[in-house]
Amino acid sequence: MKHILAVSQTIDRFLHFVARIGGWLGAFLILVVSYDVVTRYFGVPKFWGLTSTKIQEFEYWLHSYLIVLVVGYAYVRQSHVRIDLLRETLPKKTKYWIEAIGILIALLPYSLLGLWLSWPYTVQSYLSGEISKSQTGLSNIWMLKGGLVVLFILLGLAGVSQFLKAVAGIRGELPEDMEHQTVGGDSK
Numbered sequence: 052m053k054h055i056l057a058v059s060q061t062i063d064r065f066l067h068f069v070a071r072i073g074g075w076l077g078a079f080l081i082l083v084v085s086y087d088v089v090t091r092y093f094g095v096p097k098f099w100g101l102t103s104t105k106i107q108e109f110e111y112w113l114h115s116y117l118i119v120l121v122v123g124y125a126y127v128r129q130s131h132v133r134i135d136l137l138r139e140t141l142p143k144k145t146k147y148w149i150e151a152i153g154i155l156i157a158l159l160p161y162s163l164l165g166l167w168l169s170w171p172y173t174v175q176s177y178l179s180g181e182i183s184k185s186q187t188g189l190s191n192i193w194m195l196k197g198g199l200v201v202l203f204i205l206l207g208l209a210g211v212s213q214f215l216k217a218v219a220g221i222r223g224e225l226p227e228d229m230e231h232q233t234v235g236g237d238s239k
Contacts, residue, residue, distance in 0.1 A: 052224040055215050062212040063232075066124040069205060073120030080113040102187040112195050119198040123205030127212055129235035146234040147220035154214045162207035169199035 087106045090097050097106070125131060138146060175181075177193035216233040219225040225233060 052219050052222060056219055056225075056229075059212040059215040059219075062208050063124075063127050066127055066205060066209060066212070070121045070124035073117045073124075076113050076117045076120065080110060080117060083110055083113060104183075104185045104187045105189055108183060108185070108189045112189070115195060115198050119202040119205070122202060123209035126206065126209040127232065129232060133235060135235075143230070143234070144221060144223075147217045147225075150234055151214055151217035151221065154210045154217065158210040159207060159214075162203045162210060165203035166200060166207070169196070169203060173197045173200055 083106065087103070087110065089095050090106075091103055097103075138149060141149070173193055173196045176196045180190075181192040182188065182190040183192065213233060216225060216229055220230065220233055
């Protein structure tokens with residue numbers, strides 16, 4: 052079981068690394084929005100051939116990738132929404148079963164379906180050379196659509212990590228310090 056938990060922890064470290072990149076995108080987004088505001092409302096000229104449309108579309112891209120890159124980490128850190136009215140009163144082992152079954156019948160199939168549907172969408176965008184609908188907008192829209200592929204991969208990895216922890220919890224071999232990461236809330 053230690054090897055399985057080591058795989059889970061490796062996935063968690065990878066998701067943390069990716070989320071840190073997402074966090075830096077958030078900081079960069081603040082700079083881009085500030086640049087947009089200053090150039091637009093104070094008459095400061097834009098550099099490097101940028102237009103307001105390109106800047107605003109880039110802000111949208113940064114915001115999208117910020118979410119894409121942190122969603123997997125947010126899941127393994129129990130930052131997602133749970134409706135715990137009944138579950139909180141259940142024994143710990145039952146919580147692990149609920150977590151494992153939920154991942155198997157909902158999260159992993161959802162991630163696989165999303166990946167299956169978003170991959171051709173992204174490839175088609177790339178092959179067609181899709182660009183912004185605005186004449187002064189950004190090109191290479193496939194990179195934005197590729198965010199869906201990345202999102203579903205990261206969410207699937209997070210599901211695998213949580214499933215491995217839940218199995219360890221069911222077997223009674225999950226270290227106490229990992230219980231909250233696995234079932235969240237009050238781990239009775």
